[in-house]
Amino acid sequence: xxxxxxxxxxxxxxxxxxxxxxxxxxxxxxxxxxxxxxxxxxxxxxxxxxxxxxxxxxxxxxxxxxxxxxxxxxxxxxxxxxxxxxxxxxxxxx
Amino acid sequence: xxxxxxxxxxxxxxxxxxxxxxxxxxxxxxxxxxxxxxxxxxxxxxxxxxxxxxxxxxxxxxxxxxxxxxxxxxxxxxxxxxxxxxxxxxxxxxxxxxxxxxxxxxxxxxxxxxxxxxxxxxxxxxxxxxxxxxxxxxxxxxxxxxxxxxxxxxxxxxxxxxxxxxxxxxxxxxxxxxxxxxxxxxxxxxxxxxxxxxxxxxxxxxxxxxxxxxxxxxxxxxxxxxxxxxxxxxxxxxxxxxxxxxxxxxxxxxxxxxxxxxxxxxxxxxxxxxxxxxxxxxxxxxxxxxxxxxxxxxxxxxxxxxxxxxxxxxxxxxxxxxxxxxxxxx
Numbered sequence: 001x002x003x004x005x006x007x008x009x010x011x012x013x014x015x016x017x018x019x020x021x022x023x024x025x026x027x028x029x030x031x032x033x034x035x036x037x038x039x040x041x042x043x044x045x046x047x048x049x050x051x052x053x054x055x056x057x058x059x060x061x062x063x064x065x066x067x068x069x070x071x072x073x074x075x076x077x078x079x080x081x082x083x084x085x086x087x088x089x090x091x092x093x094x
Numbered sequence: 095x096x097x098x099x100x101x102x103x104x105x106x107x108x109x110x111x112x113x114x115x116x117x118x119x120x121x122x123x124x125x126x127x128x129x130x131x132x133x134x135x136x137x138x139x140x141x142x143x144x145x146x147x148x149x150x151x152x153x154x155x156x157x158x159x160x161x162x163x164x165x166x167x168x169x170x171x172x173x174x175x176x177x178x179x180x181x182x183x184x185x186x187x188x189x190x191x192x193x194x195x196x197x198x199x200x201x202x203x204x205x206x207x208x209x210x211x212x213x214x215x216x217x218x219x220x221x222x223x224x225x226x227x228x229x230x231x232x233x234x235x236x237x238x239x240x241x242x243x244x245x246x247x248x249x250x251x252x253x254x255x256x257x258x259x260x261x262x263x264x265x266x267x268x269x270x271x272x273x274x275x276x277x278x279x280x281x282x283x284x285x286x287x288x289x290x291x292x293x294x295x296x297x298x299x300x301x302x303x304x305x306x307x308x309x310x311x312x313x314x315x316x317x318x319x320x321x322x323x324x325x326x327x328x329x330x331x332x333x334x335x336x337x338x339x340x341x342x343x344x345x346x347x348x349x350x351x352x353x354x355x356x357x358x359x360x361x362x363x364x365x366x367x368x369x370x371x372x373x374x375x376x377x378x379x380x381x382x383x384x385x386x387x388x389x390x391x392x393x394x395x396x397x398x399x400x401x402x403x404x405x406x407x408x409x410x411x412x413x414x415x416x417x418x419x420x421x422x423x424x
Binding site: 035036038040041042043045046049060061062065066067070 | 246275301302303304305306307308309310311313314315345346348349352353
């Protein structure tokens with residue numbers, strides 16, 4: 001699948017799948033704060049970010065590592081959309 | 095700059111499960127502690143951190159063939175908590191060794207990565223002053239609090255380590271890179287003022303930041319440092335004989351290895367299992383082990399990684415070039 005063709009709903013769904021895999025099959029809600037609940041350790045956090053980067057073709061910079069970007073699947077999806085929008089070529093006239 | 099000799103003093107070991115504090119941990123803490131990859135820890139409750147450093151220093155001076163009187167300088171990597179306030183443990187080490195012709199001062203500030211500023215300082219002094227020939231870098235490592243388990247990171251053992259730094263020697267330090275991020279300066283802390291020592295606890299002020307933000311940042315920092323280190327020295331990753339890091343847990347070693355796409359030397363895992371975490375002494379103990387095991391043969395190169403939740407990250411490129419092996423563990 002072309003990473004540019006992933007819809008917004010697909011992004012959230014895939015992140016929920018990543019999170020479920022990272023937390024041993026736990027079914028998470030889109031707005032569930034898995035970090036505050038202590039559901040991921042440091043290795044799982046690194047794996048999650050790596051998978052998000054690879055799947056959606058983005059680079060998570062050190063300056064992006066505000067926990068608020070990653071607390072829930074929904075926030076990760078918003079973050080991915082922002083990063084992809086920022087990286088997209090400007091097609092406006094002029 | 096070269097490391098003419100490295101010695102590490104390791105006290106007797108105690109089974110992790112025999113540490114009295116294990117009984118005081120709750121179920122979650124105990125499960126995490128027992129899953130770190132540590133079976134035994136080095137323990138000597140009688141020796142001070144300076145005593146630990148002295149034991150290693152005497153041995154490493156003998157191995158290097160350097161008389162204490164011939165030392166130009168003594169750099170003491172500061173302990174996490176001094177034995178007494180207002181006194182100078184650095185000059186105390188100088189006196190204990192009889193390094194009467196040397197100057198002495200302490201250095202640190204980066205927790206478990208504090209060996210790095212000491213080596214950077216030694217390198218600068220050797221470059222700046224042609225009259226300086228030998229500098230001793232030493233450290234005694236023991237936990238600040240009575241508890242050795244630092245939830246959820248590691249279990250601290252006791253050790254002393256000393257390095258003779260000279261212009262010539264078997265281990266040539268080609269380059270050292272260091273980065274720090276002050277945003278994490280107080281992530282781990284011991285609130286000691288007004289509290290009796292038995293109540294001191296090293297605590298993580300923000301576990302989510304440690305487990306997520308710092309873990310991911312460490313992965314990225316170490317990978318970038320390694321790339322930059324190799325690039326600016328014209329070395330390919332395939333030219334590196336081994337990578338050694340610090341011994342916090344098997345999980346942490348796994349993260350570092352995966353971050354770089356390399357295998358961390360087996361000696362790191364072995365030293366973790368047998369000693370626990372030895373603070374700033376881990377990395378050069380692991381380098382010594384890599385030489386002893388053949389992972390770093392003569393003519394080989396090693397990348398030595400140091401990390402601290404303070405937060406600091408460092409990568410050092412070392413070449414093993416001597417016919418004799420001047421590293422020793424007591």
